[in-house]
Amino acid sequence: MDFELTETAKEVQDAARAFAQRLKPQAAEWEEAEAIPADFLREGGRLGFFGLMVAQEYGGMGLDALTYAIAMEELARANASYQGCLSVHNSLVCEAVQRFGTPDQKNRYLFKLAAGEVIGAYSLSEPGAGSDAGSIAASAVPDGDGFVLNGEKCWVTNGGIAGLFVVFVSTSPASASRGISCFLLEKETSGFTVGRKEKKMGLRASDTRALEFKGCRVPRSSLLGSLNGGFKIAMSLLDGGRIGIGAQAVGIAQAALDGAVSYAKVRKQFGRRISEFQLTQAKLADMAMGVDAARLLVRRAAALLSRGKRCTKEASMAKLFATVTANRVAYDAVQIHGGNGYIREFPVERYFRDARAGEIYEGTSEIQRLIIAREVLRERAS
Numbered sequence: 001m002d003f004e005l006t007e008t009a010k011e012v013q014d015a016a017r018a019f020a021q022r023l024k025p026q027a028a029e030w031e032e033a034e035a036i037p038a039d040f041l042r043e044g045g046r047l048g049f050f051g052l053m054v055a056q057e058y059g060g061m062g063l064d065a066l067t068y069a070i071a072m073e074e075l076a077r078a079n080a081s082y083q084g085c086l087s088v089h090n091s092l093v094c095e096a097v098q099r100f101g102t103p104d105q106k107n108r109y110l111f112k113l114a115a116g117e118v119i120g121a122y123s124l125s126e127p128g129a130g131s132d133a134g135s136i137a138a139s140a141v142p143d144g145d146g147f148v149l150n151g152e153k154c155w156v157t158n159g160g161i162a163g164l165f166v167v168f169v170s171t172s173p174a175s176a177s178r179g180i181s182c183f184l185l186e187k188e189t190s191g192f193t194v195g196r197k198e199k200k201m202g203l204r205a206s207d208t209r210a211l212e213f214k215g216c217r218v219p220r221s222s223l224l225g226s227l228n229g230g231f232k233i234a235m236s237l238l239d240g241g242r243i244g245i246g247a248q249a250v251g252i253a254q255a256a257l258d259g260a261v262s263y264a265k266v267r268k269q270f271g272r273r274i275s276e277f278q279l280t281q282a283k284l285a286d287m288a289m290g291v292d293a294a295r296l297l298v299r300r301a302a303a304l305l306s307r308g309k310r311c312t313k314e315a316s317m318a319k320l321f322a323t324v325t326a327n328r329v330a331y332d333a334v335q336i337h338g339g340n341g342y343i344r345e346f347p348v349e350r351y352f353r354d355a356r357a358g359e360i361y362e363g364t365s366e367i368q369r370l371i372i373a374r375e376v377l378r379e380r381a382s
C-alpha cells in the first residue's frame, strides 16, 4: 500500500479543506436549527462534492474510493451533519445508479445527482427490520406495466431534502432476502409521503425521516437491477457506505483530538498547563494513535475498493474500528475539557454526540463483528 497521496488526491483534499473552512463555523447554528441551509447544499453541488465518484461523462468528478474517503474525512472534521448528507448521497445513491442503473436511469438521474440539483436518500430500514434487513415488510406487487408499493420505512437520512429515493421492498415475501427488489422513487410520486423529522441526539442538522407508501404506483422502468436482486445491491453498496462512515468517524475523532490538544495547551491548573501532566499526555497519545490507526484502516479498505477488489471484511473492520475510536476519542476530549467539555460553548460536546451514531447506522458494531467473523471463518475454511 502506497502511503503517499496522488496529486489528484492532494488537490481534492485541499479543495475539501477549503470548503470545510466554510462549513465549520456553521455547525453549531445548523444543529440548533436542525437543518442545513439550501444555499450551502447548492454550493457543495457547484464545487462537485455531490458527484465525487460519478463518472465525468455524467457530470461527476470521477474520483476513486480512496480520494472520496480523503474528502469525506476533511468535511466530517468540520461538519459531520453535512458530511453525513454527502456520504449517503455519494456512496449509497450515486453509486447505486452508476453501478446498477440502465443507460436510461443513468441519463435521467446521474447528471442531476452529481450537480446536487437532486439529493439522494437510501431507504432500507423499517420499524421492524433494522439489523435483520432481510426481513423487511414493505412490499411491491406487479400491476399492469408497473408495481404498487405499500408499507413504511424509517431512519432515512436526507429524507426531507431528497428528490430521489433508493428504496428496498419485498417483491416475493416467501423468499425473504432473496425476494427483495430495489426501486428508484421520485419524491413527487403519488402515494408516497415523507413523514416526521426525527429529533436526534447528534448529527442534528442531518435530516432523518420516516417514509410511507400507500398504493404508490411506479413504472417498471424504476426497478433498479433485477427483480428480487435488491438485497445484493443493498449489501454491496454498504461496503462503500461503510468506508464513508469510517471516514466520517476519523474526521470527528481528528476534530476532537485537535480540540483537546488546543485546550490542554492553554488550560492551567496547579500552576501548570494541563498538557504538562503525564495523565493528560497519555490520553493524547492514545487518542492520536487511535486516529492514525483508524485512518489507515479506512484508507486500506478504500484503496481495495478503488482497485475493484472485494473489501467486505476490510470495510467492516474500518467502520467498526473507526467508529469505536471516534467515540473513545470524543469521550477523552470531553474529559480533557473538564466542565467546559459538558457545555455547548466548546465543540467537543457536539463531537461526542455526533460520534455515537457511527456505531449504529449502516450496520451496528455487533453486526460488523458478525460480518468480520464470517469473512475470517470463510477465508480459513478447510
Ligand SMILES: Cc1cc2nc3c(=O)[nH]c(=O)nc-3n(C[C@H](O)[C@H](O)[C@H](O)COP(=O)(O)OP(=O)(O)OC[C@H]3O[C@@H](n4cnc5c(N)ncnc54)[C@H](O)[C@@H]3O)c2cc1C
Pocket: 088, 122, 123, 124, 125, 129, 130, 131, 132, 154, 155, 156, 157, 158, 200, 203, 208, 357, 360, 361, 362, 363, 364, 365, 366, 367
Ligand atoms: C442517525 C441515523 C441515520 C440512519 N440513516 C439510515 C438511512 O439513511 N437509511 C436506512 O435504511 N437506515 C438508516 N438508519 C438505520 C440504521 O441503519 C439502523 O438503526 C441500524 O441498522 C440498526 O437497526 P435498529 O435500529 O433496528 O436496531 P436493532 O436491529 O433492533 O438492534 C438493537 C440492538 O441489538 C443488536 N443486535 C441485533 N441483531 C443482533 C445479532 N444478530 N447479534 C448481536 N446483536 C444484535 C444490535 O447490534 C443493537 O445493539 C439510520 C440510523 C440512525 C441512528
